[in-house]
Amino acid sequence: MKIRISDDALAIACGADTVARAFIQAGAEVERVSSWGMHWLEPLVDVDGTGYANVTADQVRAIMAGTTESIGSIAEHPFITRQSRLTFARAGKTRPTSLDDYYASEGWLGLAKAQAIGAEATIETVLASGLRGRGGAGFPAGIKWKTVASAQAATKYIVCNADEGDSATFADRMVMEGDPFMLIEGMAIAGFAVGAQKGYVYIRSEYPHAIAKMETAIAACAHLIAPFIVEVRVGAGAYVCGEETSLLNSLEGKRGEVRAKPPLPALEGLFGKPTVVNNVLTLAAIPWILTHGGEAYASYGMGRSKGTMPVQLAGNVKHGGLFEIGFGITLGELVNDIGGGTDSGRPVRCVQVGGPLGAYIPPSRFDLPFDYEAFAAADALIGHAGITVFDDTVDMAQMARFAMEFCAVESCGKCTPCRLGSTRGVETLDQIIAGKNVEANLALLADLSETMKFGSLCALGGFTPYPVMSAITHFPEDFR
């Protein structure tokens, strides 16, 4: 009997450690593996491929005796079978920091391939895959790599942005906790391709498990990626340090303040050297792309949005978890079919896609395909592909206010629209909520949103108008 229980932070939060201990005390052999990403089922116990959901310690003996009900084969769960798991191919199956497990599951093939075909062909492969930055901006990764590769400098860096701070996002955390070697391999490939000697993983301090797993994995595989070196740096709690230039300042030990671009980080990045700054998911997709070829990856997706996206379902949703799928799936399929609607059972009123700075989208727009261009055309953004679901009890005026308040709390303070505008936004929304000069204040808020959107230095202030204006556009009744 082989028992597998996830040691992912979410599973632990749901009681996985207690359950695992109970199995051990009961004499079972337990393997701690990564999470399948079906969060509503955690702690999920895998007994020779058969799953037991929401297990508590007192169920252990019954499970071992086979006298309790299972959910059947985990791998054949509809939530899993509907996915195209490329990046999360190992999820639920391997021990995160086991080099043996990693080797046994196509590990290091991508790096070997890259070394075999050379730096230039590696970049060509990434270009051919159509992979775009998964952090939110959606900039083609291959082009960024090419820019860094052709920059003349003795020292270059790879920086992995693991400051995953958006609401409803956890894919980066799951990669780092569940499959750290894949991320390290992706960074090593990037380093090889652009001629960088060192990589930094900038992880938010709120992810202690990810930090520990990454450090263990880095130590375990240092000899395999040498002479490339990877080092973990821990953030200090600022959301804005997920913005790449702010992150670079923070990495340099400076105040986490946004830099103006140009110069692009690809040319003058960390310590003024050419630097690839990629999100965890971008780098994590690289080993698969190298192993299976750029075209194979590009065969997933739609339009200019190639490949798969690990979509994260959270908030008031019945089946929350990680769902990796080719671009093009509609929002409605994700929320209703896969997510199963709200957890409260009440009607879905809206979703927010792309974190606290993403637009609120009503069910009337659930035909929207998951695609960078389609979302942009609808004044929305995919961002890091986190979807927060709300039921009909939500007050959208309060949500608009929250967006401004969030910006006010997290603003680095460098640019005026964000530093002052966010607080003025909160105050103006307070006026509206209190019913004072509503029409004039809504007009003022629209002007402020325009100032922030076009005037802000980075996306923090620049995207705050999305949740605010989408709430006003789609739910005007909550403001008057």
Added chain:
Amino acid sequence: MTYQPQKDFGTPASGSNDLVTCTIDGRHVTVPAGTSVMRAAAEQGTSIPKLCATDNMKSFGSCRLCLVEIDGRRGTPASCTTPVEPGMVVHTQTPHLQKLRKGVMELYISDHPLDCLTCAANGDCELQDQAGAVGLRDVRYEVQSTHLGQEKDHSNPYFDFDPSKCIACSRCIRACDEVQGTLALTMEGRGWDSKISAGLASDNFLGSECVSCGACVQACPTATLVEKKVVEIGTPERSVVTTCAYCGVGCTFRAEMRGEQLVRMVPYKDGKANRGHSCVKGRFAWGYAQHKERILKPMIRKSINDPWREVEWDEAFAYTASELKRISDSYGRHALGGITSSRCTNEETFLVQKLVRAGFGNNNVDTCARVCHSPTGYGLKTTFGTSAGTQDFDSVEECDVILIIGANPTDGHPVFASRMKRRLRGQDGRPPAKLIVIDPRRTDIVRSPHIEAEHHLPLRPGTNVAVLTAMAHVIVSEGLANEAFIKERCDWDEYRHWAEFVTQPRNSPESLQPVTLVDAEELRAAARLYATGGNGAIYYGLGVTEHSQGSSTVMAIANLAMATGNIGKRGVGVNPLRGQNNVQGACDMGSFPHELSGYRHISDGDARKLFESDWGVALDPEPGLRIPNMLDAAVDGVFKGLYVQGEDILHSDPNTKHVSAGLAAMECVIVHDLFLNETANYAHIFLPGSTFLEKNGTFTNAERRIQPVRKVMTPLNGLEDWEVTQRLAQAMGLDWNYTHPSEIMDEIARLTPTFAGVSFSRLDEEGSLQWPVNDAAPDGSPIMHVDGFVRGRGKFVVTDYVPTDEKTGPRFPLLLTTGRILSHYNVGAQTRRTENVAWHPEDLLEIHPVDAEDRGIKSGDWVKLASRAGETTLRATVTDRVAPGVVYTTFHHAVTQANVVTTDYSDWATNCPEYKVTAVQISPSNGPTDWQEEYEALSERARRIATEVPAE
């Protein structure tokens, strides 16, 4: 002209040689590649609204007022951070941009006190200007929270900080980081809570690391950081460009005036020495010019025991001339002499030496360079052929290795130090220059923010020659000498002779380590770095010259530079950091007893003849007396009358007791100064002087740069200093009729080949000129010895290390070395009469913890500082900045009179005093020494001024 701030192009000029043409608002503009859209627009006369951008610091992109639209680009990029590209089509004013700018400005004004009419910056506020420029007419926000009503920080004596008016543009922080390089300021908090902070949150401006250079005040676009004088007086209404009268850097300032009242001194961006930067002295410490202790009427007295009697100018001149005549008649013409001032203009200095040579009829003229940089003149003339530094200050931007010896630039030459530090931090993507510091003390530049010396050699005071010879030993014996350069430009035989000398085993770093106390390996590494690190430049100060082997050290420096080929191009050279504003000029003007202007020996018949025919007198072909010789001769009873312009020899010259004895032995001491200085205690005639703000003329800085000094107000005493000297000459019967200092400069140019092309009109056109300016170099000479040495072939001089006679022993076991501090200047006559005393109210003795422990001394204790020459008391500060066995103090305060302790030992070639090495003992003390008490009593007596007794 009415007041206007200097034009601000928003971002720094690009150094690129490639040109780019783009279109801005329909007009083509061609600018160097790398120029920002904002600057390109400014160059064609289009001013894009801006607040966070200013052209002496890197673009920042925070205010978001300067947004533009560019065809083919998404969004509205900031023009300050967007470089122009070929064919780019830019629109600076569209309805969309107009709306965005109003939106940004509405936010600013929603958080700004609307007290413009009573604000100190009213009329001189960029926020006010830009609010007008963007057409803001209404603030619609129902404001709940603001940053108004915060407490002001008045702690700095010269400027106020009012956080309520701050727009968080970070210009002050960036000025402190990029321009000054102190990095004292920071932004505390983030987002809404962003607040400028001087150091820690618990610090105020005075208590922080701020050095009060004023860069932040200049950078502030609002009244957040504003000069107290502007608060008090109001905004200026006109400005005059002039040259600072403090140190040898020679910063150009705009004296910004309201009527005859100076409102503020603002560093001038086009000043070639300072490039728009300043220090606390030049920027703020000019209050002495109106200080109540300034003497405005001439005074005379028979005896120094009498009180002074105020007289009119006519009487003063007549009396002075009669006294000089009496002495000349009774004791012979050699009983008279004069001292020119390195603080006065070239023209004034020239007149004083002319008065001595043509009026007194001898060559008894000397200048304060005697006690500072006379070895520089001697050493560099001997080796290179020119008594001056080889580079301009801009040259530092091309350095790869900077060697500082015996100089403390962050205190002594702060504005140049900031430029040097910029290079040492690395700029424009270039790796930083490496730094070697040879100094007994760990001066600030050894380790400061983003700067760390590769090598600090803390030598025993007095062993400069040994250290430099050991470096030469390494360079020659390890085959690092640039023999191609030497063969091409220097005397090869002399080189070989020198090389043979330096490679002797006794000159190896290991052999000399017991003498110098410098680690041999560290010294070897430093020598290799200087010889092989690329462009190597040597900067030195009085720690080189003020030694018994000062001239030898200067020549040893010259040897090193020649041996490594570090002469004759940008980024290299031998650079004396001159102490006083016009010490270079005073030397150039013929202030030394043996030299006519342009360093021509008085025994040179042709040169003498030129002057004789121009002046219509016969000149004495024999060199006259140097300052110490005059004092010796006075004590001997053969020297009786001295005219001292703008120098306080009693305070600044060594062995105070000997100086006072010399002065006391004279019958007529004429002091021409702003204040009753220490020398005036022994004077019989006091002629009030004028400040640099009250006269026209020129100063020559350490780069040989001749710069105009312009009269911005009427002299309070009624006469410019050159007029005083002329009136005295006329009273003595000399036929002088200058009507303006430009005529004196014309005479200098006529008589001095290196100044042949200099005139006031030329200086007005060019801003400044670096001598030589003549037919060979019509636009002056930023770098010397470019195509070969001025003297022909570079001369290597063997510099054998000879220990000073001033030795430590059981009675005087410690070595005292003296120096300066940032906030004070020289004897402090000026700075002690300003608010600068807030930083440095007294001279302190630095002593190492081990030496302090041995003597039971703690920081703050009164201690007695005694040498073979004399003793004084002051308070101690215990610090490991000095090595064990070494103590250090400044000589800015007359109550301390550190020169009571220094000795008569001096440079073998030039008599430059050995200020930097005195054997001393330190002991706990509980009060002033007898000397201090006696001197205090004497000063009080000597400074009495008789009040008119009303007629019955």
